[in-house]
Amino acid sequence: MHQEVTLIATVAVSFVCAAVFGYIADRVRLPPLVGYLIAGIAMGPMTPGFVADAGLASQLAEMGVILLMFGVGLHFSTADLLAVRGVAVPGAIAQIVVATIFGIGLAELWGWSLGAGIVFGLCLSVASTVVLLKALEEHNLLDSASGRVAVGWLIVEDLVMVLALVLLPALAEVLGGHAAEGAAHGTGMPLALTVALTFLKVGAFAVMAIFLGPKVVPWLLTSVARTGSRELFTLTVLAIALGIAFGSAQIFGVSFALGAFFAGVVMSESNLSHRAAADSLPLQNAFSVLFFVSVGMLFDPSILVRQPMAVVAALLLIIFGKAIISFVVVALLRYPIGMGLTVAGGLAQIGEFSFILAGLGVSLGLLPHDGQDVILAAAIISITLNPLVCTGAEALHDYIHHRWAGFYARYGHRRLEVLNRELDKIRAITEARERQHQLEIQELTETFPLFAMVDENSQEELLLLFRPKSALPGERVMRKGDRGDGMYFLSSGAVEVQVAGEPIRLEPGAFFGEMALLTGGRRTADVVAVDFCQFFVLERRDFNMFTAKHPILRQAVSEMARERTEMNVMRQRHSQPSGIAS
Incomplete structure (x- = not known):
């Protein structure tokens, strides 16, 4: 066999033999590890048949x-x-x-x-x-x-x-x-x-x-x-x-x-x-x-x-x-x-x-x-x-x-009771961490039902992607004409979208800023905090990356943006406040 494929042969034959003997071991109710060891024996120099490269296998x-x-x-x-x-x-x-x-x-x-x-x-x-x-x-x-x-x-x-x-x-x-091997000799x-x-x-x-x-x-x-x-x-x-x-x-x-x-x-x-x-x-x-x-x-x-x-x-x-x-x-x-x-x-x-x-x-x-x-x-x-x-x-x-x-x-009853109490404390701490994590996921999907469309792993990824941001009452969160830097998710407080006519008030669970990200254009409205606000911001790059992996989510956001645009057009026709624009 050519030297170039020795590594491939060693790995391939090792996996094939290990899979076969591991399966046989499992079927006879033995640990698959026994099968892997027997596969090695079958491939070794001490048994007839194919002999793998022991040097490569060792590495x-x-x-x-x-x-x-x-x-x-x-x-x-x-x-x-x-x-x-x-x-x-x-x-x-x-x-x-x-x-x-x-x-x-x-x-x-x-x-x-x-x-x-x-x-x-x-x-x-x-x-x-x-x-x-x-x-x-x-x-x-x-x-x-x-x-x-x-x-x-x-x-x-x-x-x-x-x-x-x-x-x-x-x-x-x-x-x-x-x-x-390689150690110093004769150092005394x-x-x-x-x-x-x-x-x-x-x-x-x-x-x-x-x-x-x-x-x-x-x-x-x-x-x-x-x-x-x-x-x-x-x-x-x-x-x-x-x-x-x-x-x-x-x-x-x-x-x-x-x-x-x-x-x-x-x-x-x-x-x-x-x-x-x-x-x-x-x-x-x-x-x-x-x-x-x-x-x-x-x-x-x-x-x-x-x-x-x-x-x-x-x-x-x-x-x-x-x-x-x-x-x-x-x-x-x-x-x-x-x-x-x-x-x-x-x-x-x-x-x-x-x-x-x-x-x-x-x-x-x-x-x-x-x-x-x-x-x-x-x-x-x-x-x-x-x-x-x-x-x-x-x-x-x-x-x-x-x-x-x-x-x-x-x-041993007393010792066991003491040990169980200590282990229960550890379990309680571990379970509390897991519950906290699950609560974060649950709170995310309850506050923003939109994210229920993706699986839990993707929800965890969102928690990492989000940039927390806060705003005081009267603070301008978004300025009309600015380049879209991210999509905002309002977790607490309230904001007003200042468009022509009566401002639109948004409560926790709402999001804004998606239109500029979807169209690549500029912000079309000012957004001002009217209460102490907490946001999750999904930056432009993260938004594009995440929605590219979850087209169903991008489609849902695009559909909501389209409905908002149509609503704004209808309001303008009836001389009503132009609605939510971002």
Whole structure:
């Protein structure tokens, strides 16, 4: 195959195979992620048939990592994490520490180095965001207290893994590996200073992202959103994600993953974060699929024959070891039994971060290739079995509930009540914001029924396009003969359109100034405020752009303008005030 089409072939075959195997996985009630991994195995060098370009797939997978971490940051909720911090923070850290210690123990039995054991244990300690969220959604637990704790637990795991990705290259040589590619060699810098410098760089980047980002990114998103260009907004979202990720790696020396994560966190503070998430989701999903396919391409199925006991040991640690650790921690913290079982079942698998960390471990010479194959095999099998594990946890929950009903009702009840109160406060704040937004939309359509013709997304766009303006009684809002600069929508107060004869009074809900925009001519009347007035002004450029995308709205405005013109003509014929002219 010609080199020019290698990229196209890799992407095309990856998507086709991922779609086919993902569909098959879904039909047999497995997560589609399993299908994507199997598609990668089928395309890899270890299986017969078409072999994709692993180098190109790896680079595309890096895009998947960036967008995946951007999505994690975009949905990162500080409030939710603070609400469940009493169980999520100590629980996640305890699980990571204990699981890593067990991983080191297994590595020692197999004759691996300490560095390999640390990487191996960390890979087995962190769960997949995709799999956990899907499991919670299928069991309607995502908005429950147990679901919030599981998600908070996962966020803490993600943060610890982000830190591990940053520190591992700095510690690689000490742990028996080699420096990262492109890193300086032979600097003689003490380990403590190296770690301190790494933290300093990460801290400097975090401070800049947290304090400077919220001032720049929301302003930039709002400015671009006002253009009304959907593709430009999506492009800006991706430019921010990839730009911050690349810039952070080049300037501060931190990983692409950390840069993308902070890009998402910064963007989550914007009022347009939900739109940014919706617009970036298709590309995020597409490149995430390529990431899983590329991971599958690295997997050597022969590991199941060569080291079956290693795979079984890793699976036991993931499914039973992590589940027991999670449940014990939740129980020791005096939270309900049901919550412990939900967390234990949902986290009994490994995923995205495990793949990223394993790949980094191999590249640094810490983890042997067999170790990566064991991790990939354990990940694929644990993800495949996770629905059964969750079902088993739910069945055990029902059994305990019926067998020891009194103990079940009492244990952890107080802690759960406190947690529910905190979560209810957060839900109330979130719902209040959503209600406020809906009220703004509702008020817009009630005050100006004309805008009921367009969908809610377009109504949101209008709220961004509108320029607020006010006027005092007696102030001239519009002057006859001026060039039409915009269309005015009166939200409160009253104005008079001063035409020949008796002035025409306009009340809230009325609009004026459309004729000059439609005809390209000059203003034909003066408009004066007779009360304290508030307007929404749709400037000429925004008016033309918005009505071009919504011809039905332009037609309605044109029809009203035509009726006004006819009314003015009739009034002139009967020597009446000429009516509304603008």
